[in-house]
Amino acid sequence: MRDGMNYRILLDSAKSCILASSVPRRQQFLIRCVGGSIDHRHRDMQALRSLEVDSQTVIRAITPALDPTRHKGQAGNIAVIGGCREYTGAPYFAAISALKIGADLSHVFCTKDAAPVIKSYSPELIVHPVLEESYNVGEEHKSSIASKVLAEVDKWLERFDCLVVGPGLGRDPFLLDCVSEIMRHARRSNIPIVIDGDGLFLVTNNLELVSGYALAVLTPNVNEYKRLVQKVLSSEVNDIDAPQQLLSLAKQIGGVTILSKGNSDLISDGDTVKSVSVYGSPRRCGGQGDILSGSVAVFLSWARQHILAADSNSNLSCKNPIVLGCIAGSAILRKAASLAFSNKKRSTVTGDIIECLGRSLEDISPAC
Numbered sequence: 001m002r003d004g005m006n007y008r009i010l011l012d013s014a015k016s017c018i019l020a021s022s023v024p025r026r027q028q029f030l031i032r033c034v035g036g037s038i039d040h041r042h043r044d045m046q047a048l049r050s051l052e053v054d055s056q057t058v059i060r061a062i063t064p065a066l067d068p069t070r071h072k073g074q075a076g077n078i079a080v081i082g083g084c085r086e087y088t089g090a091p092y093f094a095a096i097s098a099l100k101i102g103a104d105l106s107h108v109f110c111t112k113d114a115a116p117v118i119k120s121y122s123p124e125l126i127v128h129p130v131l132e133e134s135y136n137v138g139e140e141h142k143s144s145i146a147s148k149v150l151a152e153v154d155k156w157l158e159r160f161d162c163l164v165v166g167p168g169l170g171r172d173p174f175l176l177d178c179v180s181e182i183m184r185h186a187r188r189s190n191i192p193i194v195i196d197g198d199g200l201f202l203v204t205n206n207l208e209l210v211s212g213y214a215l216a217v218l219t220p221n222v223n224e225y226k227r228l229v230q231k232v233l234s235s236e237v238n239d240i241d242a243p244q245q246l247l248s249l250a251k252q253i254g255g256v257t258i259l260s261k262g263n264s265d266l267i268s269d270g271d272t273v274k275s276v277s278v279y280g281s282p283r284r285c286g287g288q289g290d291i292l293s294g295s296v297a298v299f300l301s302w303a304r305q306h307i308l309a310a311d312s313n314s315n316l317s318c319k320n321p322i323v324l325g326c327i328a329g330s331a332i333l334r335k336a337a338s339l340a341f342s343n344k345k346r347s348t349v350t351g352d353i354i355e356c357l358g359r360s361l362e363d364i365s366p367a368c
């Protein structure tokens with residue numbers, strides 16, 4: 001609450017400075033380039049620092065104890081919807097990350113071509129070869145196959161604590177139509193949905209799929225964020241006042257949570273903005289966003305249990321479990337990336353980071 005107030009005060013003072021100024025935007029830009037850039041960067045850093053959240057406290061609060069009375073599934077049953085002819089790595093990274101953090105079960109719903117490949121990476125994952133791409137489906141069979149796909153997913157849907165839609169999904173129109181329908185069903189059942197990768201391509205062009213759904217998380221990278229801002233706010237990305245723009249974007253999509261990935265990860269649910277800048281890694285190998293999506297799915301499921309059990313007595317200032325899950329997922333990924341980089345340096349790849357997820361969580365919230 002106090003964080004939110006500080007942030008609003010910060011925004012109000014920033015807005016009044018801009019309004020009071022008679023210097024046009026272009027001139028302000030030139031002034032910054034010539035002389036004011038150091039001052040400006042300093043102010044940006046200060047603004048971000050004031051939004052920085054104590055992620056370790058969040059992780060400790062929401063990570064459940066390993067209690068012998070709990071049964072399989074209670075620590076999380078996650079499903080990734082993704083994996084097609086081109087991409088088999090991304091859904092694997094997301095699903096295995098969920099397990100390595102502590103979920104009990106992790107499923108992947110992918111195309112028939114991708115399934116044997118993903119299964120061969122790991123026997124730990126439950127892989128459903130149910131999705132179809134256009135090249136495999138005659139026009140006359142599309143409607144019956146779409147119903148079949150949906151029926152296959154529906155059999156499982158109610159058991160999931162969270163869906164991750166998009167890692168390695170591809171952009172085939174028929175496949176995306178089926179996934180839209182899966183999202184509508186998940187939404188009707190109040191299942192949280194983390195949307196990443198090609199799921200963001202789908203949602204950016206069909207905002208009604210998530211608009212007003214408070215259990216949706218969008219995790220855009222720089223490209224995906226740019227497309228979302230252009231579509232929703234009809235403007236360009238504003239690096240000068242990134243938190244304010246993110247807040248407006250989340251509000252405009254009806255209170256979904258957005259985790260905007262970058263040097264600092266910024267998180268907003270349209271009500272508040274948080275920043276996670278825990279030191280990560282200078283390596284930008286592909287797949288780190290996929291780890292993040294699987295991690296957020298587990299942590300938000302744990303955060304929902306925590307908030308429910310604490311019955312408003314949680315000592316965390318933020319009470320939105322979706323935001324808490326994003327904070328925890330971002331911090332753990334960054335810590336794991338930092339550990340992996342300290343061992344592997346330039347040869348660090350996504351698998352190395354996944355191997356460090358367990359230790360990263362253990363350092364903050366020991367299992368016993």
Ligand SMILES: NC(=O)C1=CN([C@@H]2O[C@H](COP(=O)(O)OP(=O)(O)OC[C@H]3O[C@@H](n4cnc5c(N)ncnc54)[C@H](OP(=O)(O)O)[C@@H]3O)[C@@H](O)[C@H]2O)[C@@H](O)CC1
Nearest residue numbers: 087088089090167168169170171197198223224286287290
């Ligand atoms: N090991 C793996 O399996 C990994 C797989 N990954 C998976 O890759 C997918 C894309 O994610 P990404 O991060 O490359 O997307 P992003 O930064 O917007 O694109 C960069 C540029 O590429 C282009 N472009 C992208 N997709 C396109 C398409 N289908 N068809 C045509 N163009 C496409 C795009 O062009 P634009 O759309 O801007 O015109 C932009 O210029 C996603 O499913 C992700 O999960 C990653 O998670 C990494 C590890």
Ligand SMILES: Nc1ncnc2c1ncn2[C@@H]1O[C@H](COP(=O)(O)OP(=O)(O)OP(=O)(O)O)[C@@H](O)[C@H]1O
Nearest residue numbers: 221222261262263265280286287288289290292334
């Ligand atoms: N410039 C950066 N400096 C430090 N960390 C970064 C930077 N950019 C991204 N990250 C970290 O990497 C994570 C993944 O972000 P990234 O932009 O690589 O996602 P992505 O492009 O979706 O990844 P993927 O290759 O899995 O699709 C972020 O959560 C963030 O912690």
Ligand SMILES: [Mg+2]
Nearest residue numbers: 197221289290
């Ligand atoms: Mg990505």
